[in-house]
Amino acid sequence: MSTIIDQVKKKKLLTGQKLDFLEYLFQFGPCTTNELKKYVEENGIITDSIKLNQLDRHPSVLKGKGFIKVHSKRKCKVGTSNKRVDVLEVVSEIPEMNTLKLSGKSQKIFESSFNAALLAVEIYNKPRVTFRSESYISLMVNAWTKLFHSYYKLKKIDYFYPKRKDENFRRSWDLAKCIGQYRDLSPSIIANLELFIEYRNEVEHGLPDNKYLDLNLFGECQALLFNYETLVLKLYGEKHALNQSLAFSLQFSTMRNCNQEESNQKLLKAELEEVGGFLQKYRTKLTDDVFNSQEYSVKLIQIPKVSNNDRADVAMTFVKYDELSDEDKENYQHVYTLIKKQVEKVEVVNKGLYKPGKVLLEINERLSTPINQYDLQCLYLILKIKPKDEQRKLSPEKCNSKFCHYDSANDDYLYNENWVNFLEHIYMKQKIKKEDIRLARKGKKNEVLEKIRKIARNY
Known part of the structure; x- marks a missing residue:
């Protein structure tokens, strides 16, 4: 007879850490979140402290979806005081999923x-x-x-x-x-x-x-x-x-x-x-x-x-x-290793980074009014994204690492996704006009200049 965990896996209702949490709780039985964390740590299931603390995020989500419920309340010491905390347990049947009705x-x-x-x-x-x-x-x-x-x-x-x-x-x-x-x-x-x-x-x-x-x-x-x-x-x-x-x-010719x-x-x-x-x-x-x-x-x-x-x-x-x-699983893995060909992993450099031209193409896909390279140059100077020409000769690596990275092999600067999102933020969300940014670069719109720098610091 299949368990609720088997049914959840079969229908792929949960994946990743949420499924892991449900399985741990099913194995351990009714308990508090802290008791469950202690159980998986002592049994060597999770040894990484960061992953262990991430378990705290899942109970509220799983309760909301109906996969776990509160079995009872228990007094536990939290800090310097005693508090009543939830004792959780897995439900006996898969909850009716809230699917959308098309029309x-x-x-x-x-x-x-x-x-x-x-x-x-x-x-x-x-x-x-x-x-x-x-x-x-x-x-x-x-x-x-x-x-x-x-x-x-x-x-x-x-x-x-x-x-x-x-x-x-x-x-x-x-x-x-x-x-x-x-x-x-x-x-x-x-x-x-x-x-x-x-x-x-x-x-x-x-x-x-x-x-x-x-x-x-x-x-x-x-x-x-x-x-x-x-x-x-x-x-x-x-x-x-x-x-x-x-x-x-x-299929044809399956045997070779x-x-x-x-x-x-x-x-x-x-x-x-x-x-x-x-x-x-x-x-x-x-x-x-x-x-x-x-x-x-x-x-x-x-x-x-x-x-x-x-x-x-x-x-x-x-x-x-x-x-x-x-x-x-072990038997299937044994069969698989007899015929598989290992894919050699090659380190990929500069993954997820953009050249200036690609930044322009990417941001113009998101904007109603396109910008050009001059507009990007204005922002480079206002935010000191990369060093000026005379500084670049001495210390080319001194760029704003929040948005930009120096590519030593090609002696060039590459920009990350955060920079593209920042551009979308100031143009679309903050509605700062490109004409005002151009004036700010020339020192004629100091209030715009300070606003952009403040947004960048907090972004």
């Missing part, structure tokens, strides 16, 4: 998202279709974007960029913007989505049709679909699930001999070099936790299934790694 415009947007996902799978499963991955990715990115739009429409969130002077209509948020605003996706799901956003951009800028990348992208493509359905279930409930409409695809496999790997290597090793470079940027997560990439080992005496048994079975016992 009107949000219903139509979701239907277009749903249909895009179905069409993506249909194209991907056609055996002789060209541009398989490219078509699938384009449609799935559209499906994800429309899914977020339907959610934002239902929640009455304005999901459009400010209208520019040279545009006749407002542009709706792209997928990258939708992800940033949703703020409730795991790092592995975000990494999976960002891969396909970047890959789609590479395709648009000349990445050639490459059937061998279909093999290499399969795990990420499968995770993209699984994650999509998981979010659909979370937002709108099981009646909108795709799994009633999908079937497993048939050693020479075929070696030949395929050589050809795959040449093809990857042709497209600049984009996929390999992206994977090496990921942490081990993200790369090994099934939410980033579904890793499958295809093994012929030995039939039992049950003639009604299905021909294919998905075994969910997260739900296996420790012994079964």
Whole structure:
């Protein structure tokens, strides 16, 4: 008989530390948060003090979602006084999740998202279709974007960029913007989505049709679909699930001999070099936790299934790694290590940093009135973001590290995401005009100059 923890894992209702907290509480039984922290520390489950203190954040969230409840109250010494604190326990049944009810415009947007996902799978499963991955990715990115739009429409969130002077209509948020605003996706799901956003951009800028990348992208493509359905279930409930409409695809030549496999790997290597090793470079940027997560990439080992005496048994079975016992996990890992090829981790420098030109492109995507490099130069001087020319010769590294970093290898300055967000803040939230910033740089608007510096100090 499955426990509530098994059901929560199966339906992916919780992930990460919240799921860990629920599991610890289920194992230990009714207790206070401090007692639970002592239990996991003494048993060596969590030894890091920072992670241990983070457990304090989860009870209120889990109570709000109905996964745990207050069993009783108990007097405990808190500081110098005695206080009554909650004794918590896990509920016996999964709570009824509050899914949203689609209607009107949000219903139509979701239907277009749903249909895009179905069409993506249909194209991907056609055996002789060209541009398989490219078509699938384009449609799935559209499906994800429309899914977020339907959610934002239902929640009455304005999901459009400010209208520019040279545009006749407002542009709706792209997928990258939708992800940033949703703020409730795991790092592995975000990494999976960002891969396909970047890959789609590479395709648009000349990445050639490459059937061998279909093999290499399969795990990420499968995770993209699984994650999509998981979010659909979370937002709108099981009646909108795709799994009633999908079937497993048939495959050719699944069994290869050693020479075929070696030949395929050589050809795959040449093809990857042709497209600049984009996929390999992206994977090496990921942490081990993200790369090994099934939410980033579904890793499958295809093994012929030995039939039992049950003639009604299905021909294919998905075994969910997260739900296996420790012994079964060890056995599967043993099989996996026989055939896997280790991906060498390469340190990525300057990750998440922008060149000045990229800063300008990024910020102008967010502003209704574009700015130019001169406007950025004005802010560099006002905030002393980087040293002046004469100072740079002596100490080029003396820049404002809150927003800027010196790249010694290229003798240049790179800017972080915080700088782009700061620019958006002063132009959009504080509504400081670029004309006033230009005057402040010349010493004609001291009140604006001081305001910008004060905002930067507190940002």
